[in-house]
Each structure stands twice: as C-alpha cells, then as structure tokens.
Amino acid sequence: MREASFYTPVEGGKIQCLLCPHACRIPVGGKGVCGVRENRNGVLFTLVYGRVIAEHVDPIEKKPLFHFLPGTLSYSIATVGCNFRCKHCQNADISQYPRMMEEAREIEEDEEKVEKEELPGKQRTPEEIVVAAIYTKCSSIAYTYTEPTIFMEYALDVAKIAKESGLKNVFVSNGYTTKRALKEAIAYIDAFNIDLKAFSDEFYQEICGAHLQPVLDTLSFLKENKKWVEVTTLLIPGFNDNKEELEQLVSFIADELGTETPWHVSRFHPDYQLLDVPPTPLKKIEEAIAIGKKAGLKYIYAGNVWHTENENTFCPNCKRPLIIREGFSIIENRVKDGECPYCHEPIAGVWG
Numbered sequence: 001m002r003e004a005s006f007y008t009p010v011e012g013g014k015i016q017c018l019l020c021p022h023a024c025r026i027p028v029g030g031k032g033v034c035g036v037r038e039n040r041n042g043v044l045f046t047l048v049y050g051r052v053i054a055e056h057v058d059p060i061e062k063k064p065l066f067h068f069l070p071g072t073l074s075y076s077i078a079t080v081g082c083n084f085r086c087k088h089c090q091n092a093d094i095s096q097y098p099r100m101m102e103e104a105r106e107i108e109e110d111e112e113k114v115e116k117e118e119l120p121g122k123q124r125t126p127e128e129i130v131v132a133a134i135y136t137k138c139s140s141i142a143y144t145y146t147e148p149t150i151f152m153e154y155a156l157d158v159a160k161i162a163k164e165s166g167l168k169n170v171f172v173s174n175g176y177t178t179k180r181a182l183k184e185a186i187a188y189i190d191a192f193n194i195d196l197k198a199f200s201d202e203f204y205q206e207i208c209g210a211h212l213q214p215v216l217d218t219l220s221f222l223k224e225n226k227k228w229v230e231v232t233t234l235l236i237p238g239f240n241d242n243k244e245e246l247e248q249l250v251s252f253i254a255d256e257l258g259t260e261t262p263w264h265v266s267r268f269h270p271d272y273q274l275l276d277v278p279p280t281p282l283k284k285i286e287e288a289i290a291i292g293k294k295a296g297l298k299y300i301y302a303g304n305v306w307h308t309e310n311e312n313t314f315c316p317n318c319k320r321p322l323i324i325r326e327g328f329s330i331i332e333n334r335v336k337d338g339e340c341p342y343c344h345e346p347i348a349g350v351w352g
Contacts, residue, residue, distance in 0.1 A: 002049040004037055005153050006181050015039045020083045020149055020176050021214040033209070034150040035098025036081035036119065048079035049154045051121025052129075053094050054145045057136045059328040063144060063172050064264050065230055066301055066313060067349030068191040070323060071330045074170060075133035078145035079154065080119050084174050085209035086197075087273040088236060095146040126158040130165050140190070144172035152181055159188035175218040176210055182221055191228040191350065193264075194219055198233075198240035199249040207239065216252065223257050228350050231257070232264040232303065235280045235288060246288050250295040259296045260348035265289060266303030285310075299348070317345035 006019040017024045017032050024032035026039040036048045060074045082095035089095050098119065133141050141162045143155045148171050159169040168190040175194040177185070196219070198204065201212040222229050231253055235241045253261050265288045267280040285302050289310060292300045302310035306327055313323035313335075320342050324331040334341055338351050 001045050001047055002153065004044040004046040006178070007037075007044040009042060013039075013042050015042065015044045017044065018178055019152060019181050020178060021211070022083060022176075023178075031098070031102075032083075034081045034083045034147075035102065036079070036150050046151070046153050047119050048081055048121065048151050050123050050125060051079050051119055052077050052124045053080050053097075053121040054078040054091075055122070055124070055129075055132075057138060058142065060140065060142075060170070061325065061328040061330070063142055063170060063193050064232065064301070064303060065170065065191055065193055066264075066323070066325075067230065067262050067299065067347075068170070068228055069139050069168065069350060069352070070333060070335075072139035073137060074140045074142040075129065075136060075138040076142040076144050077124075077129060077158075078143070078148075079121055079151040080146065081150045082147040082174075083150055083176055083210070084147065087207050088234070088268065088271055088277075090269075090271045091145050092272040126154070126161050129158050130161045130167065133162065133167055134165060138167070140168035140170050142170040142172060144170070147174055147176070149173060149177045149181065152177075152185070156184060156188060159185075163188055173218075174208075174210075175215040177214075177218055179217070179221055182218065186222070186225050186227055189227070191230075192222055193230045193232055194222070196231050196233050196249060196253075199245045199252065200240065203240050207236075216256075219252075220256055223261075229257060230262040230264065232266060233288075234266045234268050234303075235284055236268045236274070237278055237280055237284065239277075241280070241284050241288070243287070243291065246291045247295070250292045250297060253292075254295045254297060259298050261297070262299040262301065262348075263292055263297050264301045264303045265292070267305050269304065313347070315340040315343060315345050315347065318343040322347065 007017050010016045013028045015026045022033045031038045056076050058076045080097040148155050170191045172193045204210045204212045289300050298316035311325040322334045
C-alpha cells in the first residue's frame with residue numbers, strides 16, 4: 001500500500017481522485033469505482049502498488065501491436081482492478097476482483113475477517129520487473145490484461161527504470177485516463193493500444209459503465225503528442241456492429257488520428273456476463289474491414305481470427321505483402337528501414 005498520486009482533498013474529509021474521468025469523490029473509508037484506491041483519513045492510497053496478479057512474456061503482437069517492434073517480446077504485467085465494468089471482459093476474474101470481494105463482504109457473516117483481506121498479487125518491486133524483462137530478452141514492458149490507469153503509480157515507477165535500462169514501455173488501455181495523468185505517462189510510455197469499444201455513448205454506459213467522449217479525447221491527445229497508437233475494436237453482435245456506427249468510428253480514426261493508424265477488428269467470443277451472445281460472424285469482420293478500407297485506413301487487421309490474409313501487413317501503395325503473420329508469430333518481415341522494399345513507400349510504425 002502506498003499513497004496515491006493524482007488526487008485532491010475536498011469538503012468533509014472526502015477526496016477527489018484525478019486519475020480517470022470518473023473523478024470519484026471518495027469518503028473516508030471508501031474506495032473509487034476501480035476498487036483499488038481508498039481514502040484513509042483524508043489520504044488516498046493505492047492498494048495495488050507492487051501487487052502483480054499476472055506476469056508473462058508475450059509476443060508484442062498479442063497486445064495487439066503490429067507496427068511497434070514486430071517480432072519482439074514484451075514483459076507483460078497487471079494488478080487487479082479496472083475503472084470499467086465491461087460485461088464481456090475476458091479477464092473479469094482479475095479486473096473485477098475488487099468488486100467481487102466487496103460483494104462477498106456484504107454477505108459474509110464474519111465481516112471482520114473479510115475487512116482484513118488484502119488484494120491479491122505477488123509483491124514485485126519495479127526493479128525486479130525490469131530485471132525479469134531483461135533476463136527474458138524482452139524489448140519492452142507492457143502494462144496490460146486489466147487497466148494500467150488504475151495502477152498508474154506502479155506502472156510509471158517501473159517505466160522510468162525500464163527506460164533508463166533501454167527498454168520500451170507499452171500501455172494496453174481502455175483510454176479512460178485524465179489529461180493530467182496522461183501528461184505524466186507520455187514521458188515514459190512509447191506506444192499505446194487503445195480500445196475504442198464502440199462509437200456510442202449508450203454502449204459505453206450500458207456495457208462498460210463509462211462514457212465515450214473521454215476515450216476519444218485520450219486518442220486525440222496521444223496523437224497530438226506524437227505517440228505511437230493502434231486502435232482495437234471488439235465487434236459484439238447486436239451491440240456495436242451496425243454499419244452506421246462503424247462508419248462513424250473509422251471516420252474518427254481517419255480524420256482525427258490519421259489513415260496510417262492501425263485498426264484491429266477483433267472477433268467476440270462469449271464471456272463473463274455476455275455468455276448468451278454468439279461469436280461474431282466472420283462476415284461481420286470482413287464487412288467492418290471493408291468499411292475501414294473505404295474510409296482510407298491503410299492498415300486493418302482481423303483479431304481472434306487465424307489463417308487469413310487480414311493478419312498480414314500490405315504496402316498501401318504497391319499492395320505487396322510485407323509482414324506475413326500466423327497468429328502471434330511473424331513468418332517473414334520484409335519492411336526495410338521503415339519502407340516497402342519494392343516501391344519505397346514509408347510504412348508507418350516503430351521498427352527499431
């Protein structure tokens with residue numbers, strides 16, 4: 001447990017958290033929406049600093065980041081907690097753990113015992129994470145699986161040491177972060193994959209417990225500050241896959257972020273509270289890709305779909321295949337010095 005950053009005292013002993021757009025006003029003894037930031041006698045504490053619940057070596061393509069150091073490994077970490085309540089979360093057992101624990105506390109007969117329970121996770125110092133990343137020959141550290149915003153203090157401490165050690169840093173995020181926090185993050189985070197879950201505020205409210213506009217603001221801010229950004233949209237049948245909404249979404253990417261921004265269109269599989277929703281038909285993925293191409297997006301990828309040419313990177317000028325992928329593995333990478341070797345068209349990305 002450590003005192004949090006990004007907060008200010010308000011009336012009556014309450015604290016206003018300034019980390020994400022929920023801007024929670026937290027009474028003494030209370031927690032924010034994320035469940036991992038607590039007001040203890042007028043001081044805000046992060047309950048997950050150094051408590052790593054997930055720790056793996058992943059291909060960078062799994063984030064997914066296809067134009068950022070392709071073919072390299074990324075040391076990937078997370079704590080419990082999230083500032084979203086996504087009904088389809090594939091990592092709900094860790095992202096929603098604090099909320100589940102609170103619900104258990106309400107029905108637990110021995111409340112005193114539950115009150116003393118600490119959030120789970122293996123204690124890992126920032127230095128230990130960086131050493132592990134170097135030892136496993138990773139080129140970057142990814143803050144992922146849950147939402148890195150809610151463990152921002154820990155992520156930034158790791159990221160600072162990582163950068164000093166020659167490693168890159170990657171955020172895989174829902175984009176629900178205040179500009180104040182982002183200003184600190186962009187000094188150390190080299191690439192972002194942001195979930196643009198839909199282009200409807202109604203979807204964000206009903207499915208995620210949040211709002212759309214702050215996510216759009218984050219994406220615009222990152223672009224303004226010249227950070228490498230890739231965007232992911234999980235297509236959920238009947239929820240965010242209608243043509244008009246997808247046209248609005250890709251127009252935002254093209255107009256606000258640039259047509260060189262990679263867009264990952266991922267296939268939904270039933271999970272958590274949306275078990276009664278069928279997987280995304282492959283035809284819907286193909287239709288979304290066609291909508292993106294019509295809007296001028298140069299790099300569009302199908303996610304959670306294997307053995308398709310939509311895993312590959314093509315030159316937007318001469319249309320030749322440049323990076324051949326199979327799942328999260330690269331079979332061949334023909335990009336040379338950030339260019340197509342055939343026609344010398346610049347290929348957007350971070351290549352070394």
